[in-house]
Structure formats: C-alpha cells, structure tokens
Amino acid sequence: MIKRKSDKVLFYVFAVVFITAIGFPFFWQLTNSFKLEKEIFDIKWFPSAFTLDNYRAAFSRQPLLGFLLNSLIIAGSSTILSMILGTMTAYALARTPIKGKKIVLLVILSISLLPPIVIVSPIYNIMRSIHLLNSYWGLIIVNTLFCTTTSVWFMYPYFQSVPAEMEDAASIDGASPFQSFLLVITPMVVPGIFTVGILAFIQAWNEYLFALVMNPVKFKTVTVGLKMYEADNYIPWGPLMAASVVIVIPLITVVLILQKRIIGGLMSGGLKE
C-alpha cells in the first residue's frame, strides 16, 4: 500500500479529535472529583489544590463500600453461573447429536433481543412470591438469565472450532463422553470461556433496570446506589463524580489489562453472522 503524507496528517488529526471526544467526559469526571466545591462551581479546568474530600463524602453519604460489595457478589455469582450453564449449553449445541438445536438457538437469540420491560413485572411477582426481592439470589438469577444468552452465543463458535478428531481420539482411549467434555474439549476453549466471562461480568455489573426494580431497599448494586446521591433536586456533584470514578476504576482496569482478548471477543462475536 502506498502511503501519502496527507493521509498520515489526516489520520493524526482524526485521531486527536476522536480521543478528545471520547476522553473528555472522563477527564471532566476525574478532575472534578478532586476539586473543592467552590471550584466546581467556578468551572475551573484543574483543581488548584487536590482534595480527597469528595471521596470521603462519597463513602460517608451513601454506603458505597456496601454497593461495591453487593455488585461484586451479584455480578461475580451471575458470571460463574452463566459460565457453567453457557459452557454446557454451547457444548451440547455444538458437539452432541441432540434434536431441536435450531429452536434452542432461536430461543436464545430471542431472549438476548427481548426488551426487559416485557418480562419485568412477571419476574417481579415470581421473585416476590419466593421472597427473593431485596436479596442477593433474586438478582443473581435474573442476571444469570441474560448473561447465559451472551455466553452461549460467544462460546458456541469456540466449541465448533475444536476438531472432531480430538473427541474420537479420546473415546478410543476409553474416555466417556463426560470425560471427553471435561478433560479434552473444554480445556481447549478455556481462553474463550475466560473472554466471555469478562463480557458477562461487565454486563451484570452495569445492569440497572432489574437492580432498581428488585433491590430498591436492600443489597443495592452500584448502579442503583449511584442514583441515591441525587436527592430532592440537589446533586452533590463532587461526591457523585468521586463515587462514579470508584465504580468505573475496576472496569477500566480490567478492560485495559485484558484489552486484546476483549477486542478479539467482541469483534469475532460481531462477525458471527
């Protein structure tokens, strides 16, 4: 490919615009989380003196630590459960001669496209009748539902890509189908499962609608908790920005460390026509 100089200039101009557009809101969030209230009102670009007051207020005005713990438990458990269900289901669909595969795939796709509002009221009633509102388990189960659809979609092609000879060899060596699933096939797709796990965790961590409807009183998640800072038309912007930095840091850290895998996972998932 021939590279022209004008192309290069254009690339960097676009890149700067692009990075500024994406990065500015984060810069604004971060810089304001360290400002004194007066400087927030004065709209200064940088705090003249860094203060951690907003962070202290973020943890004292609301039980932010509790929100984080709740989200960690709920999103973590849903991720683990949906990885187990997703691995089993994707394996069954990709590698066993069961009937009705297309119907199952259609159901999974439909659920992943289903607007939550269509099912929120019956789920609320089910959870109320089995006393799982304002609990960990209720939200874990609901998040597992949505994360499982994601994980089956992403894992299905991974399982399809394992060559059939692997299974044949395992069965010749006397492995039962279950042993071949657990000891031969699944280990080959572990990197894939790991990537899907990150996607599922982000999905569950960020969920808002069900978290608000089901756990409005106890075991609030971070997304619901953040909304709690807003009271009577007054928003303490400094503490709110500090709290949102705290909520976002674990996600951004994970994304930055595992960016290659996530990009690969998202891109292959989008391509899978």
Next chain:
Amino acid sequence: MTQKRMGYLFIAPTIALFAVLAVYPVLKTISLSFFEYRLQFGEIKTFIGFDNYIRLFTTERFYKSLKFTILFTISTVSVEVCLGLLFAQLMNKDYKGKSFLRVIVLIPWAIPTIVSGFIWRFMVNDQYGILNHILKSMHLIDQFIPWLSQSSTAAAVIILADIWKTAPYVSLLALAGLQNISISQLEAASIDGASSVRKYFAIILPALKPVLATAALFRLIQSFKVYTIIAALTNGGPANSTESLTLYTLRSFFDAGNYGYGAALATVTLIITVFIALMFLGVIQNKINS
C-alpha cells in the same frame, strides 16, 4: 451414558431457566394485557378484552413516549452506524498509535450507562456545566442554556450521550468487517484505477453489509428499549417529553400499580421489537444456521 443423552442433560438447566424466567413471563405479560388488574384492587383480575389497548391508543402520553422512543432509536442508530464506519476506516490505517485507538473505544462501552449519564448531566448543567462555559467563552451563546429543562435540547443531550457511549462499539464491529475484506479484492480495484471514494462505495460498503445489518438489528432493538440513560439524565422530563416507552411502562407498573395497562404497553414494545427483528430476518437465519 451416550453423547446424545448427555447433550439433553446439558441443555436442560438452561432450558428450565429460560422457560421460567423468559418464556413464561412473556406469555404472562401478553395475557395480563387483556385484564383489568390493579395494585389498589388486590389480586382481583377482570377480563376486559382489548380495553387496555383502546385506552392506550387514546392516551396522548403513549403517543408522546412512542414518538420520543422512535426519534431516539432512529437518530442514535443512524449516527452511530455512520460514525462507526468512519472510525473503523480510521482504526484500520496502519499508523503508529492505532492500537491505542482500539483500546480507547472500549472504555465508553465498558462503563455503566448510569455513570455516563451522570457525567453528561454534569457537563450540561445550567449553572456550572462545562458545555455552557465553553460555548460562552467562544461567544456562541450569551447566557447559559438550561439544556435539560427544555424538551428539544434535553432530547438532543440524551441522544448525544448515547452516541458517545455506543458509536465506539459499533466502530469495533465495523472494523471487524473491514479486516475481513480480502486485500486482493482491493488491489484488483486499484489496478482498474478506481478512486478511493468509488472503491469505498463499490467494494467496501457492500462487503460490510452483513456486519452492518447485524449491528443495525442489535442496535435498533437495544435503542428501542432505552431507559437507563434517561433515568440518569432527565427522569423523563421536562413534562414527560423525554419519557421513553420503557420508562412509561415501568411507571404504569410500579408507580401507578396498573399491571394490566402496563402489560398492554409492554406487549406493544414486544410487537414493535418483533417487527424490527422481522425486517432483519436474513441476519437471524444466518445466525442460527452458522
């Protein structure tokens, strides 16, 4: 145990979960939409046929929320796809720093919508928002604009905030499509002397069609169920002008306690979603047959 039996055993828990928490609730919502069923009356359900739907289609608030939802869906998805294509083209260039661009697009995608909503709400604040400050110092406005207290600007901010969050993700999908176009295809075109603009419309865009159709299907349906970004930015205000269909439905359920009417609203959302999905039937068939 045969492989087949194990296969059935393996999908059984997932099928059970789907049946209880997705299939049953969908059917329940549809059936409830034909009943008068309110929190205030306890567990009493009275069959009223299509009355909830008649009420809905004669309620102005329903049309208002539907219109806003459609406006939001069409504007976000069309801008996101265009910007996504542009960004993808940029990210596909082989210059130093391209991998940094790929990382940075992940960040808006990864953070919770409620967080990005609050950041935007802060930036467009009518007293100490940076947007007003910048516009004023550039002499584009004389006075600070109360962006979220006027219905037209409030809608624009919601749309902008959603584009900011999702266009980078769409660009990643478009990039995946771009990388799948064979170089030989492009080289053949440049030997024929095709200009880069013509090359783009004659070769690249058609080759991206399947990826774009998939992205459009998912984005249209996601946008149509918009709720969280509104909860963070306006709560549906001012005067319900930015109330989406999902927000209106949620309020009918849990604020008004009108489960039958809410179920009718939810069923309308479902029908429109199915309609969007049917427009992309090819995409769905491809997904299932792959």
